[in-house]
Amino acid sequence: MDRRAFLQSLGGAAAGALVLTRAGAASASEHHELAHTTPHPTRGPVPPATSGARPTLLQPGQPHVVTPNGSTLPWRIVDGVKVGHLVAAPVAHEFAPGMRAEAWGYNGSTPGPTIEAVEGDRLRLYVTNRLPEPTTVHWHGLVLPNGMDGVAGLNQPPIPPGETWVYEFVAKHPGTFMYHPHYDEMTQMALGMAGMFIVHPRTPRSHVDRDFVLMTHEWKLEVGARRPDPNAMNDFNVLTFNSRAFPGTQPLLIGVGERVRIRFGNLSAMDHHPIHLHGLWFHETATDGGFIPASAQRPETTVLVPVGSTRVIEFVATEPGDWAMHCHMTHHVMTQMGHGLPNAVGADLSRVDHRMSRALPSYMTMGTRGMGGMGEMVMDVPPNSLPMRGAEGPFSYVDMGGMFTVLKVREDPERADPADWYAHPPGSVAGPASAEALRRDGIGA
Amino acid sequence: MRFAPLALLLALFATSAVAAPDDAAASRPDPGDPTVPTLPLPAPTLALQTDPPLPGDPSTGWAGLGDPASAGPTLTLDEALALARAHHPLLAAAGVGVRAATSERAAAGRIGNPSFETEVLPGEGDNEVELAARLDLTDGVLAGLRVRVADARRDAEQSRAQATTVRVEAEVRIAYVSLQAASLRLAVGQRALEIQAVARDAAEALYASGGLPWAEVVPHVAAYERLRLSVAGLELDVAAARERLAASLGRFGAASEVAPLPDLPSDPGVPADLEARAVAASLELAALREEATALGRAATLARVSGALPEVEVGLLAVNDRLPLGLAAPQEPWRFGGSVELTVPLFAQGVAAGRAASLRRDELAWRLEAEAVQLRADARIAAARLHVAHAKAAHLRDVVLPRQREVTEATLRQYNAMQLSVFQLLQARRAEFDAELELVDALRDAWIARVGLDALAAGVRVDLPLTQTATPSAGATPDGGH
Numbered sequence: 022m023d024r025r026a027f028l029q030s031l032g033g034a035a036a037g038a039l040v041l042t043r044a045g046a047a048s049a050s051e052h053h054e055l056a057h058t059t060p061h062p063t064r065g066p067v068p069p070a071t072s073g074a075r076p077t078l079l080q081p082g083q084p085h086v087v088t089p090n091g092s093t094l095p096w097r098i099v100d101g102v103k104v105g106h107l108v109a110a111p112v113a114h115e116f117a118p119g120m121r122a123e124a125w126g127y128n129g130s131t132p133g134p135t136i137e138a139v140e141g142d143r144l145r146l147y148v149t150n151r152l153p154e155p156t157t158v159h160w161h162g163l164v165l166p167n168g169m170d171g172v173a174g175l176n177q178p179p180i181p182p183g184e185t186w187v188y189e190f191v192a193k194h195p196g197t198f199m200y201h202p203h204y205d206e207m208t209q210m211a212l213g214m215a216g217m218f219i220v221h222p223r224t225p226r227s228h229v230d231r232d233f234v235l236m237t238h239e240w241k242l243e244v245g246a247r248r249p250d251p252n253a254m255n256d257f258n259v260l261t262f263n264s265r266a267f268p269g270t271q272p273l274l275i276g277v278g279e280r281v282r283i284r285f286g287n288l289s290a291m292d293h294h295p296i297h298l299h300g301l302w303f304h305e306t307a308t309d310g311g312f313i314p315a316s317a318q319r320p321e322t323t324v325l326v327p328v329g330s331t332r333v334i335e336f337v338a339t340e341p342g343d344w345a346m347h348c349h350m351t352h353h354v355m356t357q358m359g360h361g362l363p364n365a366v367g368a369d370l371s372r373v374d375h376r377m378s379r380a381l382p383s384y385m386t387m388g389t390r391g392m393g394g395m396g397e398m399v400m401d402v403p404p405n406s407l408p409m410r411g412a413e414g415p416f417s418y419v420d421m422g423g424m425f426t427v428l429k430v431r432e433d434p435e436r437a438d439p440a441d442w443y444a445h446p447p448g449s450v451a452g453p454a455s456a457e458a459l460r461r462d463g464i465g466a
Numbered sequence: 467m468r469f470a471p472l473a474l475l476l477a478l479f480a481t482s483a484v485a486a487p488d489d490a491a492a493s494r495p496d497p498g499d500p501t502v503p504t505l506p507l508p509a510p511t512l513a514l515q516t517d518p519p520l521p522g523d524p525s526t527g528w529a530g531l532g533d534p535a536s537a538g539p540t541l542t543l544d545e546a547l548a549l550a551r552a553h554h555p556l557l558a559a560a561g562v563g564v565r566a567a568t569s570e571r572a573a574a575g576r577i578g579n580p581s582f583e584t585e586v587l588p589g590e591g592d593n594e595v596e597l598a599a600r601l602d603l604t605d606g607v608l609a610g611l612r613v614r615v616a617d618a619r620r621d622a623e624q625s626r627a628q629a630t631t632v633r634v635e636a637e638v639r640i641a642y643v644s645l646q647a648a649s650l651r652l653a654v655g656q657r658a659l660e661i662q663a664v665a666r667d668a669a670e671a672l673y674a675s676g677g678l679p680w681a682e683v684v685p686h687v688a689a690y691e692r693l694r695l696s697v698a699g700l701e702l703d704v705a706a707a708r709e710r711l712a713a714s715l716g717r718f719g720a721a722s723e724v725a726p727l728p729d730l731p732s733d734p735g736v737p738a739d740l741e742a743r744a745v746a747a748s749l750e751l752a753a754l755r756e757e758a759t760a761l762g763r764a765a766t767l768a769r770v771s772g773a774l775p776e777v778e779v780g781l782l783a784v785n786d787r788l789p790l791g792l793a794a795p796q797e798p799w800r801f802g803g804s805v806e807l808t809v810p811l812f813a814q815g816v817a818a819g820r821a822a823s824l825r826r827d828e829l830a831w832r833l834e835a836e837a838v839q840l841r842a843d844a845r846i847a848a849a850r851l852h853v854a855h856a857k858a859a860h861l862r863d864v865v866l867p868r869q870r871e872v873t874e875a876t877l878r879q880y881n882a883m884q885l886s887v888f889q890l891l892q893a894r895r896a897e898f899d900a901e902l903e904l905v906d907a908l909r910d911a912w913i914a915r916v917g918l919d920a921l922a923a924g925v926r927v928d929l930p931l932t933q934t935a936t937p938s939a940g941a942t943p944d945g946g947h
Contacts, residue, residue: 243884244882245879357882359884361886362883363678363682364672364678367677370668370671372671373667373671380661383877384880384890385881387883395883402878408881
């Protein structure tokens with residue numbers, strides 16, 4: 022019996038309910054010792070969206086940045102210096118309900134808290150190393166004194182485990198930057214040590230209503246394992262926004278007509294990510310090298326975020342709805358898919374099924390009629406894994422996972438329930454063609 | 467006619483000298499007679515037929531264990547032992563041997579017959595007749611010694627007969643366990659073949675749909691064909707084991723199934739005093755001791771018979787004028803006696819006695835060597851049973867459950883689309899390999915038990931060498947990598 026046929030025999034509603042139950046069973050909360058500003062998911066297969074309330078303003082036209090599924094580093098002002106504290110340590114991380122990992126991060130999370138500063142700020146950043154090996158912090162993209170650049174061996178000795186070192190510099194230039202270790206980079210970044218670093222211009226270049234940051238990343242987590250594999254070079258199987266895989270990603274809730282900025286960073290090991298937004302077009306306004314002159318900006322619907330780079334886009338959404346936003350590399354939206362399997366599409370395995378019913382009764386044939394239903398299959402899979410999983414959507418199962426999230430565009434975002442799906446006006450959803458319509462338009466079916 | 471009673475007596479002796487063999491043996495079919503019918507030879511192997519049936523196929527073929535063509539009624543071990551006791555030619559031979567030894571003892575106790583002599587010297591009208599009867603008195607004196615020698619030899623024969631009984635029963639038990647194990651191995655092999663058939667079918671289906679190149683299909687086909695050969699070998703093992711069981715029962719041309727191979731007892735049950743028990747109960751040592759006793763007594767007999775003068779006494783009747791016919795003698799009979807004495811001046815039996823003594827001493831040394839070897843064999847048998855039991859228990863309680871876990875975990879990885887169906891089937895085949903190892907270990911443990919029991923009953927048994935044939939023939943490529 023094909024998995025799809027088996028599912029049909031169970032009944033779609035029942036299977037969907039089972040998936041929902043399974044996905045909701047796992048804990049979805051994370052604890053960040055020093056985190057603030059961003060709420061955490063509390064219910065449902067898809068965690069609640071970021072609040073529709075307008076974020077507090079840093080200055081006119083510049084709200085504080087919001088890090089979905091993440092947090093922002095708090096400052097203490099000491100003699101006019103903004104003082105922050107990063108603690109590098111192992112963290113228990115959840116990619117999505119049902120899949121946890123022993124990762125490394127900062128201040129209890131991966132990515133670490135977003136550092137948000139203003140052009141000209143003097144920053145003093147303490148770094149405590151609670152990792153089992155030395156580390157450093159490299160302030161990726163910032164122009165600062167050479168001794169503060171964080172490359173172990175070149176600019177400083179590595180920070181030994183158990184010690185707290187301090188970096189101090191002035192954020193001279195505005196931009197969208199990142200931070201990450203520059204000691205045993207392969208291991209430490211593969212295990213999740215990365216974060217976004219935003220320096221706002223003293224005077225905003227453009228006014229926006231909302232400002233989001235999304236760090237893209239890729240991981241190798243063997244199905245059923247708990248420790249991301251730093252040795253992986255090619256076959257990454259967990260692709261994330263802010264270290265979360267759909268359905269663990271928080272949707273972004275915005276308003277119709279609002280000007281929105283999204284800052285993307287990429288500290289993946291090997292892959293660039295073409296991030297595609299549905300239902301709107303945007304301009305790429307900046308990179309980690311600086312702002313792009315308006316004359317050089319092109320309208321786009323997909324922005325390629327290269328490894329080790331940031332890209333900033335701005336747009337005004339005009340169409341309300343639930344819009345997909347995802348990496349357009351199709352394997353980057355397939356959570357924990359195996360890539361070494363024989364191609365079974367189109368194969369007649371009925372003879373195999375007959376024999377296997379005796380030899381291994383719990384076996385089920387898969388993939389002979391495509392793989393669209395894989396995520397919905399109620400099958401015994403290794404614990405702590407989400408192979409081929411997506412999530413239940415308002416109409417049916419969303420079979421994408423991984424680097425996927427939803428941009429929820431609402432007429433009145435401040436009063437919208439972030440957990441609700443979009444209510445489509447009557448007649449605005451695609452459906453089966455009627456016989457009358459087929460005849461009218463001369464479509465033979 | 468005066469000699470008619472003597473002729474009758476001679477005729478009786480002649481008849482008893484060519485007595486017929488045991489009537490019981492005459493009632494069984496003679497395996498040496500080529501015209502005696504038996505079962506047809508086994509059919510060609512099922513595994514190598516053009517389209518071999520697989521387990522569970524409803525039409526024909528391997529519905530159960532073993533080769534259905536020669537399957538018969540189920541025989542319990544107790545029934546098998548009873549059959550062997552009733553039919554095994556070696557047991558019958560052992561019984562005959564004991565009876566022969568008993569007869570030899572009786573013969574040894576008999577005193578030599580008297581001799582009669584008649585001399586007739588014809589004359590004119592009368593005959594001169596002399597009648598003499600003689601009896602060897604020394605033979606009567608030596609009869610007691612001969613009986614003692616025969617007693618010891620009969621005891622040795624009895625010990626050997628008991629040993630034969632123990633050995634035959636042990637061989638029945640070994641053959642029974644071997645058939646049990648062979649049948650189980652075949653059943654496991656058949657299931658492994660079906661798994662390989664699945665791999666072949668899956669590869670061919672994926673090739674037919676364009677999902678696999680032929681280069682990744684043909685290893686699965688080749689592996690299936692290789693496995694057919696392995697399973698054919700397992701079929702042969704069953705057929706051979708069945709024939710060996712029949713032969714151990716002293717039968718031929720009869721086929722039967724056996725009960726399933728039982729699980730192990732929780733404890734191997736090796737007696738702490740096995741070595742002492744084996745020595746005390748050893749029928750082989752007992753037979754040697756009794757042979758040595760016989761040789762010692764034979765030495766005494768040789769010395770006594772050599773030193774003792776041979777004394778022969780006789781009666782004599784003489785008549786010088788005995789007319790022909792039935793007429794009365796012309797003179798009365800004269801009677802007298804005789805004594806004959808052989809003086810042992812030259813042949814005193816010393817050499818023969820010494821030879822027998824030396825043979826006894828030789829046997830004593832051999833007996834000591836046998837005892838040393840027996841003690842070593844007892845320790846080896848105990849160790850063998852301990853190890854075989856522990857190995858089987860480890861396979862049953864640890865290895866096989868872990869191997870089943872491997873299959874379950876592989877199935878979950880397959881469900882998660884991380885591993886291919888070929889890797890899943892490979893895990894299942896590995897599970898079957900572990901099952902085969904367990905069957906081998908169970909068989910070895912039970913056979914070791916037989917060897918130990920036989921030792922405790924007084925006999926060392928040659929145990930068959932252990933065999934570890936695994937039908938695993940999975941293709942290396944999994945079709946996906």
